[in-house]
Amino acid sequence: MTMLRRKFIQQGSALAAGALLIPRAFSKPLYQDPWTISMLNKTTGVFTEKGGTILFQVAKDNIIVVDTEFPEQADHLITVIKGKSSRPVSVLINTHHHGDHTSGNISFKSMADQVVAHANSLKNQRTVAIRQKTEDKQYFPNSTFTEKWSGKFGRETVSMHYFGPAHTDGDSLVYFETSGIVHMGDLINNRRYPYIDRTAGASIKGWISVLNKTLTTFDDKTTFVFGHATEGFPVYGKKEAIVAMKSYFERLLEFTGKEIQSGITKEAFLKNTSIPGVTEWVGDGIERSLTAAWEELTESKQS
Numbered sequence: 001m002t003m004l005r006r007k008f009i010q011q012g013s014a015l016a017a018g019a020l021l022i023p024r025a026f027s028k029p030l031y032q033d034p035w036t037i038s039m040l041n042k043t044t045g046v047f048t049e050k051g052g053t054i055l056f057q058v059a060k061d062n063i064i065v066v067d068t069e070f071p072e073q074a075d076h077l078i079t080v081i082k083g084k085s086s087r088p089v090s091v092l093i094n095t096h097h098h099g100d101h102t103s104g105n106i107s108f109k110s111m112a113d114q115v116v117a118h119a120n121s122l123k124n125q126r127t128v129a130i131r132q133k134t135e136d137k138q139y140f141p142n143s144t145f146t147e148k149w150s151g152k153f154g155r156e157t158v159s160m161h162y163f164g165p166a167h168t169d170g171d172s173l174v175y176f177e178t179s180g181i182v183h184m185g186d187l188i189n190n191r192r193y194p195y196i197d198r199t200a201g202a203s204i205k206g207w208i209s210v211l212n213k214t215l216t217t218f219d220d221k222t223t224f225v226f227g228h229a230t231e232g233f234p235v236y237g238k239k240e241a242i243v244a245m246k247s248y249f250e251r252l253l254e255f256t257g258k259e260i261q262s263g264i265t266k267e268a269f270l271k272n273t274s275i276p277g278v279t280e281w282v283g284d285g286i287e288r289s290l291t292a293a294w295e296e297l298t299e300s301k302q303s
């Protein structure tokens with residue numbers, strides 16, 4: 001928006017100076033949608049604005065929505081969907097409970113009867129809502145599963161897989177089988193330090209194993225949708241992003257293990273600003289990875 005405004009101002013002053021830019025200046029849009037939609041095939045796309053990436057499909061016989069960001073963002077997507085179809089949403093799915101993926105559920109309340117998530121995602125969403133006194137702002141999942149779930153909607157078969165605790169203890173991989181697309185939720189933060197939510201049962205060792213299972217379960221043609229990406233990196237891609245994230249966690253655990261063995265204090269360890277061998281996960285946010293790794297490794301040592 002800032003860039004756009006600056007451009008407009010420049011053009012405005014060019015106009016004032018009497019330059020011959022008038023037709024061009026007015027052909028430029030003065031308003032831009034705050035969201036971005038990238039279509040992955042004819043009917044299926046990703047929506048990003050604020051929060052975790054939304055995957056949606058609007059086809060002739062069905063509408064599927066995976067994750068909902070926040071109410072305002074969900075309303076934006078609903079406007080787009082209503083412009084294409086007057087059908088209700090066949091199924092609304094949450095990859096996991098975090099607020100940047102489920103807060104917008106409430107916007108879909110009158111449009112979607114079925115909300116599906118892993119049983120632990122519902123448990124976590126309830127726990128957080130009770131703690132934050134936001135129960136009235138939630139539209140909770142009304143259909144849960146523990147290992148695998150599947151349903152057919154129009155031409156699309158959707159299956160949900162649970163490979164164990166990772167980012168939380170309730171992360172689903174949501175597979176659009178017909179389209180060959182998997183929404184990974186926050187299991188992939190593309191080149192971005194992830195939140196490792198130990199208050200909701202996260203495990204870095206578990207996360208590595210979930211990513212290994214992902215690599216063996218889906219073929220090389222599969223497109224993966226990522227919950228988040230650092231600026232300049234896409235919110236969807238191929239297996240390469242999964243391999244990269246897995247290697248980040250392996251290096252994080254290896255480094256943390258060595259540091260613990262060296263007898264360093266936790267305070268000193270947390271002052272590290274990089275992890276040896278890691279070149280793509282950089283910048284702010286490293287402490288949450290270091291803290292989670294330290295706690296996970298020292299905890300398993302005691303048990």
Ligand SMILES: [Zn+2]
Nearest residue numbers: 052100186227
């Ligand atoms: Zn997220």
Ligand SMILES: [Zn+2]
Nearest residue numbers: 096098167186
């Ligand atoms: Zn999350």
